[in-house]
Amino acid sequence: MPGMRDIKRRIRSIKSTQQITKAMKMVAAAKLRKSQEKVVAARPYANKLRQVMERLVAGAAGLQHPLLEVRPRQRVGFVVLTADRGLCGGYNANIIRLTEQALREEAAETALVPVGRKGRDYIRRRRYQMVQEYTDLGDNPNFIQAREIARRVMQLYQEGVFDEVNLVYTEFLSAIRQQPTMVRLLPIQPPPDPGADQPAADSAEYIYEPSPAGVLATLLPRYVETQLYRALLEAKASEHGARMTAMGSASDNAAEMIDKLTLSFNRARQAAITKEILEVVSGAEALK
């Protein structure tokens, strides 16, 4: 049985760890709330954009644009959104696992664009092909950052570096549930025809300035930017959620360990006292 001093030292060390995990949990919870607000705030724009695009695509079939053009898939790119930091449970591992799976199933040549330090480090370690990297986006990714990444990816696509680009990110379902997902970013899949609830005649009445094709040309890049922005926000909210859960259970585990150690500390103390009494008693016996 370890001595009382050793046990005491361990309890102290676990307690300080617990304080850290507790603090991290609370910080993550606060950040999560903020991220969630941003996800909600980004919705009106994204919805409106999609509506306009649906109408445009439904009204004027056969529109051409480089970002819509489907090419033979020779080189496929993956934009992988991970965190810059760890200590968030399986968050990064899940994204990496999904990416690995996609890479295995992909027959064409592949290359990656990691966003976030954890993903980049992993890709570097495995010596996968990396075209571009983005790190240190901070806890509150803004639209400007998303736009920068989106523009670069679109440029790579138009230059023919990639024939298809997929986006791997974590979808935020709730504070305790996050789902790694993969969506195709480029070429853009036009949203499906809204169909019955919106008669085609409605769209024909629109005036397009300067022209449907001109509007499409300004709209499509924004669509990609918004998609990426939304993914960034969702990924960030997921990261905070995952970290909150991970740190919550770490704090619980620490509490459990402290309980167990306190029990054995008390036992050790009791044993020592018993021993001392025994010694006193037997010493007195011997004097008789």
Added chain:
Amino acid sequence: MAAKTILMEIVTPERIVLQKEVDSLVVPAFEGYLGVLPGHAPLVTGLKAGVVKYTIRGKTSRLALSGGFMEVVDNRAVILADTAERGEEIDLARAQRARERAQQRLKNREAGLDVLRAELALQRALARIKAGE
């Protein structure tokens, strides 16, 4: 029949900037400024960096935009802007510095200058100054 006001909504990817009933508005469309009055026909247009002017009961306010597009339908004008700043929010001194920087760059024409980008930056700065004054 025609309504007296039109609902103007200005939305950026990060937030809803403004949502107001206005008497009229003028936006920087691709082919020049374009006025929208209540009861306008359905319209979709791209927008450049510039100033949005809108009038509520004879009072005109301005707003700086840095590109985007607008949809007008059912007496609603929805402006989807990349960024939008209200006149009173704009830091004039900063905008002026940005303008000078952009002008300097365009004048010097150093090697490797992204002319298009510098011009866009200049346009943005001008729009903000105009909206802020």
